[in-house]
Structures are given as structure tokens and as C-alpha cells.
Amino acid sequence: MAKAPKVFGLMAEYENPQDLYHACEQVRDAGYAAWDAYTPFPVHGLEKAMGLRSSLVPWIVCVMGFTGAGLGFLMQYWMSAVDYPLIIAQKPFNSYPAFVPVTFEPGILLGSFGAVFGMLGLNRLPQLYHSVFNSKRFARVTDDRFFIAIEARDPRYDAEDTKAFLAETGALSVEEVED
Amino acid sequence: MSAHGHDEPVVRPEQVRISDKSIWSKLPIIMGVIGLAGLGGAYALGGGDHGGEHGNDFYFSYLTSAMFWLALSLGGLFFVLVQHAARAGWSIVCRRIAENMALTLPIMAILVIVGVFMGSHDLFHWTHTEVVAVDPMLKWKEPYLNESSFKVRALVYLAVWSILGLFYWFTSTSQDDASSPQEIKAKSHKMRWAAPLGIAVFALSLTFSAFDWLMSLDPHWFSTIFGAYYFAGAVVSTHAFIALLVILLHRSGYLRGVVTKEHFHDLGKMMFAFTVFWAYMAFSQYMLIWYASIPEETEWFSYRGAGDYLTLSIVLVFARFAFPFLGLISRHIKRNPKTLAFWAVWILVAEFIDMFWLIDPVGPYNANNHHPSIEFGLVDILCFVGIGGVWLAVLTWGLSRKALVPVNDPRLAESVHFENF
Numbered sequence: 001m002a003k004a005p006k007v008f009g010l011m012a013e014y015e016n017p018q019d020l021y022h023a024c025e026q027v028r029d030a031g032y033a034a035w036d037a038y039t040p041f042p043v044h045g046l047e048k049a050m051g052l053r054s055s056l057v058p059w060i061v062c063v064m065g066f067t068g069a070g071l072g073f074l075m076q077y078w079m080s081a082v083d084y085p086l087i088i089a090q091k092p093f094n095s096y097p098a099f100v101p102v103t104f105e106p107g108i109l110l111g112s113f114g115a116v117f118g119m120l121g122l123n124r125l126p127q128l129y130h131s132v133f134n135s136k137r138f139a140r141v142t143d144d145r146f147f148i149a150i151e152a153r154d155p156r157y158d159a160e161d162t163k164a165f166l167a168e169t170g171a172l173s174v175e176e177v178e179d
Numbered sequence: 180m181s182a183h184g185h186d187e188p189v190v191r192p193e194q195v196r197i198s199d200k201s202i203w204s205k206l207p208i209i210m211g212v213i214g215l216a217g218l219g220g221a222y223a224l225g226g227g228d229h230g231g232e233h234g235n236d237f238y239f240s241y242l243t244s245a246m247f248w249l250a251l252s253l254g255g256l257f258f259v260l261v262q263h264a265a266r267a268g269w270s271i272v273c274r275r276i277a278e279n280m281a282l283t284l285p286i287m288a289i290l291v292i293v294g295v296f297m298g299s300h301d302l303f304h305w306t307h308t309e310v311v312a313v314d315p316m317l318k319w320k321e322p323y324l325n326e327s328s329f330k331v332r333a334l335v336y337l338a339v340w341s342i343l344g345l346f347y348w349f350t351s352t353s354q355d356d357a358s359s360p361q362e363i364k365a366k367s368h369k370m371r372w373a374a375p376l377g378i379a380v381f382a383l384s385l386t387f388s389a390f391d392w393l394m395s396l397d398p399h400w401f402s403t404i405f406g407a408y409y410f411a412g413a414v415v416s417t418h419a420f421i422a423l424l425v426i427l428l429h430r431s432g433y434l435r436g437v438v439t440k441e442h443f444h445d446l447g448k449m450m451f452a453f454t455v456f457w458a459y460m461a462f463s464q465y466m467l468i469w470y471a472s473i474p475e476e477t478e479w480f481s482y483r484g485a486g487d488y489l490t491l492s493i494v495l496v497f498a499r500f501a502f503p504f505l506g507l508i509s510r511h512i513k514r515n516p517k518t519l520a521f522w523a524v525w526i527l528v529a530e531f532i533d534m535f536w537l538i539d540p541v542g543p544y545n546a547n548n549h550h551p552s553i554e555f556g557l558v559d560i561l562c563f564v565g566i567g568g569v570w571l572a573v574l575t576w577g578l579s580r581k582a583l584v585p586v587n588d589p590r591l592a593e594s595v596h597f598e599n600f
Contacts, residue, residue, distance in 0.1 A: 044600075045598065062508070089470070089472065097462075097465070097466050097469050097470075098470065100462060101466075
């Protein structure tokens with residue numbers, strides 16, 4: 001006897017960004033937490049309609065940037081003043097003005113790493129498998145359709161009620177997607 | 180445009196036209212009187228003082244304030260030029276303010292030129308022929324650094340800046356009154372067409388005017404980056420001034436809903452970016468001179484490291500870079516008018532400190548005073564208020580006479596509804 005497949009959640013399809021935008025506002029106001037919107041292109045202001053909190057990436061960049069700059073400076077200090085002190089142009093060993101360009105570079109480097117990998121990490125990317133692709137209709141998300149998926153793990157999720165709720169938000173169709 | 184299908188105008192007159200009853204419409208006269216009184220008072224008190232033992236000359240104080248206010252005029256012109264050249268949308272609601280800042284260029288150029296012509300012997304060592312005769316370096320520089328070519332160049336800067344400032348002001352304000360779509364479009368095209376040329380002319384004239392009026396105060400010293408140094412300070416203070424002026428206009432009920440926190444955010448980004456750019460210029464100038472350690476170059480920094488000027492140099496590093504850099508990083512600070520106003524005022528104060536730091540130490544240095552103390556007195560304040568009064572009189576005249584935004588710009592709606600990602 002084949003095991004009944006686990007349910008990932010419900011997926012609603014929308015005709016255009018306006019419908020999706022207003023649907024997102026309704027899903028947000030209904031208090032759902034485990035859900036996401038999928039669009040072929042960035043929709044302006046959607047993060048407000050979805051009620052997303054501001055991103056953590058700037059903080060990661062800030063910490064990484066200052067860490068990079070600090071380590072860059074310490075590296076030069078250690079090399080020039082501790083490990084292998086050389087007198088150059090009658091300047092002191094710890095000639096900090098000369099260290100500034102190289103202090104700046106690792107600051108930028110680690111800051112950019114923080115931005116790229118922080119973004120990837122927070123988005124849990126790369127992902128080899130995602131349940132939304134079990135939907136045949138979802139293929140049009142790269143072309144001309146807009147989707148909302150509410151996941152079954154959401155505490156407010158209810159197979160019947162959520163389906164009825166999504167249908168009322170102006171969806172073209174609502175389907176159950178396997179995990 | 181696209182979002183507004185119905186006939187509602189993008190901006191309402193009461194948002195962008197200063198009312199006759201408002202204090203803003205009386206400011207041109209008030210500021211003009213304050214300005215003339217300040218200039219008269221400064222000249223009466225200090226005009227006869229040709230640099231005693233302290234070298235604390237009237238013309239040094241005058242030049243400090245004149246270069247401060249000129250920086251805002253030039254920065255306003257730069258803002259207009261660069262936003263046209265980039266065909267930027269977000270900045271259109273701030274452009275008229277910048278155009279009014281550039282409108283002060285003719286009178287500012289005259290004020291600076293009168294100062295450097297009248298005070299040339301007090302300010303510029305190289306104008307004394309007997310000094311040049313015994314100084315091989317100055318003799319070598321004579322083809323550039325001589326009074327007649329100095330005066331011709333000053334008049335060229337005056338002409339170039341006045342033409343650009345007036346051209347943009349008159350073209351833009353006449354677009355407000357234009358009625359046919361073709362005419363409106365033609366004026367936008369004209370302004371955009373002139374912008375790249377204007378930038379080239381602006382870059383050269385600003386660089387050489389900074390050489391002539393600031394760098395030649397110490398004629399032995401030279402720094403090829405010096406023009407960009409003055410430019411960086413001018414641009415950061417211009418964005419600070421625009422933000423501050425909009426915040427003040429908001430308080431009087433103007434521009435609300437036209438210049439929004441999205442525009443504050445962008446002005447704040449520019450303040451932040453050019454704070455870093457200033458540091459980049461200032462440090463590049465310092466580090467190469469420090470590293471090469473050639474006496475005629477290091478001299479300039481060494482007397483800025485003597486006596487009180489050492490303290491001032493350290494203050495400058497923190498006031499102009501370290502504190503605003505940390506203070507303006509956050510998005511929330513840039514989007515909040517109160518915190519942005521704080522940093523805008525801070526940046527303008529730092530610009531003045533920078534001008535003072537560039538100009539004031541030269542006096543004691545010329546007078547061979549090796550332990551100079553900073554003297555900042557009534558004459559300095561009167562010069563600042565005097566030139567500033569005249570500058571603000573022209574600016575507020577422009578503000579109260581014309582709309583506060585280019586009301587007929589074809590892309591005004593795009594600018595009003597602009598949002599950051």
C-alpha cells in the first residue's frame with residue numbers, strides 16, 4: 001500500500017501583480033507566518049504587503065566590514081612592527097598612515113562576502129529541491145503568473161478553511177501541493 | 180503620469196508656492212540687510228588691519244567665509260548639472276532648490292573676486308615682486324602665478340559660472356510658465372544637452388579657482404588633487420544644505436508630500452557617499468605627501484600640526500569624516516528628518532572648519548609665528564554673517580519668487596512618487 005504523500009501546502013495562482021499584492025495584504029492580515037509569494041519580476045512594495053521585517057543583511061555587512069578592516073590593520077601591524085620590523089624611509093615600524101589602503105581593502109572584501117553569503121544564507125540558497133515545483137501550474141511563475149503558497153506547517157493552516165480563504169482573495173485557482 | 184489617470188495635478192500650488200504672508204517671502208530683504216550690515220561691520224572693524232603679529236588678517240577671515248558660501252553655490256550648480264546629465268528622476272523635486280543655490284553664483288563670484296583682488300597683497304605672498312625676484316621656485320611659477328593672469332582667470336571663472344547658473348535658472352523657471360508640451364519638452368532637452376559640456380567646464384574652472392584662491396595662499400606648495408578636495412567638500416555640504424532647507428520648508432508647511440522621506444534617504448546617501456569621497460581625497464593628498472616626505476610638500480602639513488592647529492587638524496578628521504561616517508550609515512537616520520537635520524548641520528559646520536583649516540594657518544605661517552594660537556573673533560563672525568546674508572538673500576528671493584519645484588518638468592510625477600527599494 002502506497003503511503004499517502006505528505007502535503008507541502010496550498011498554492012494560489014493570480015492573474016497580475018495587483019491581485020497578488022492585495023492577496024498578500026489579506027494573507028498577512030489573516031496572521032499566516034509560513035508563506036511566501038512568487039513572481040516573475042520584482043513587485044515594488046511587495047515586502048510591505050507581505051509584512052516582512054527589514055533584512056538582517058545590513059547588520060551582517062556592518063559586522064563583517066569592521067571585522068575585515070580590523071583584521072587587515074592587525075595583520076599589517078603584526079608584520080611590520082612585530083614579526084619582521086624593517087626601517088623604511090625613516091618611518092616608524094607602526095606607520096599607520098601607510099596601512100590605511102590595505103586596511104580598507106579587507107573591510108570591503110569581508111563586507112561584500114557578508115552581503116553575498118549573508119543574502120544566500122538568509123534565503124537558504126542554494127536549494128536543490130523545493131516542493132513548489134511539484135505544481136505543474138507553477139512553471140508559469142517565470143513567465144506571466146503570480147503565486148502565493150501557504151505551507152501546511154503554519155499553525156493557522158487548515159486544509160479546508162485556508163483553501164476557501166485563498167479562493168476569496170481573487171485567485172484564479174487554488175491547489176494542494178505535495179511536499 | 181501613469182498612476183494618475185485623472186486630472187489631479189502632480190503638485191498643488193499651496194505646496195510649492197511661497198505665500199506672500201509667509202516669513203519666507205520677507206527673508207530676501209531681512210537677509211539682504213543683515214548681509215550688508217555684516218559686510219560693512221566686518222570691513223569697518225577689520226578692513227584696515229593688514230596682518231599684525233598674528234597674521235590674523237581681515238582678508239583671511241573674509242576668504243574663509245567667501246569660500247564656504249561659494250562652495251554651496253558651486254555645489255548647487257554641480258547638483259543641477261549632474262542630475263541632468265544622468266537624467267535622474269528622483270532628484271527633480273530638489274532641483275529647483277539647487278538651481279536657486281546656483282543663482283547666487285554671479286554675486287558670489289563677484290564677492291570672492293573683490294576680496295582676492297583687494298586683499299591680494301595680504302593674502303598672496305607671490306604678488307610681491309620683490310619676494311618673487313629672490314625666490315627661484317616662485318620665479319619658475321611666475322608664468323602662471325602672476326597678478327594679471329590671476330585676474331584674467333578670475334574673470335573667466337566669474338563668466339563661466341554666471342552663464343551656467345543663470346542659464347539653468349532662467350531655462351528651468353521659464354519652463355514653469357510654458358504651456359505647450361513641445362515647448363516644455365524642448366526646454367528639458369536644452370538643459371540636458373548642455374549638462375555634459377557644463378560638467379567639463381565646471382570641473383576645470385572649479386579646479387583652477389581652488390588652485391588660485393586657496394592653494395596659492397602657500398605658493399610653494401602644490402597638490403594636483405587639491406581641486407577635487409575642495410569639490411568633495413562642496414558637494415557633501417550642498418546635499419546637507421538641500422536636506423536642511425527642505426526640512427525647514429516642511430516646517431512652514433511647504434513641499435509636504437512632494438519631497439518625501441524617500442528623497443531624504445537619497446540626499447542622506449549622497450551626504451554619506453561624499454563624506455567618504457572627501458576622506459578619500461583628503462587622505463590621498465596626505466598619504467602621498469607623508470610617504471614621499473619632500474620638504475616643499477610636507478611644509479603645508481607641518482604648520483597645520485603646530486600649536487592650536489594640531490588640535491584643529493585632529494578635530495577636522497573626526498568632524499568631517501569619522502563621526503558623520505558612523506552617524507550616516509543607518510538607513511533609519513537618513514529617513515528621519517530630525518536625525519538627518521542634525522547631520523546636515525554638522526556637515527555644514529565641518530565644511531566651515533575645513534575652510535578655516537585651509538586658509539587661517541597661512542597668516543601665522545607667513546608671519547613666522549611657530550606657536551600659533553587660533554583666533555576666531557567678531558570679524559570672522561561678521562564676515563560669515565555678511566557674505567551668508569547676501570547669499571541667503573539671493574537664494575530666498577529665488578525661492579519666494581518662483582515655484583519650489585520645476586512644476587512643468589515632464590517627469591515630476593515620477594520624482595514625487597519615487598520610492599527606494
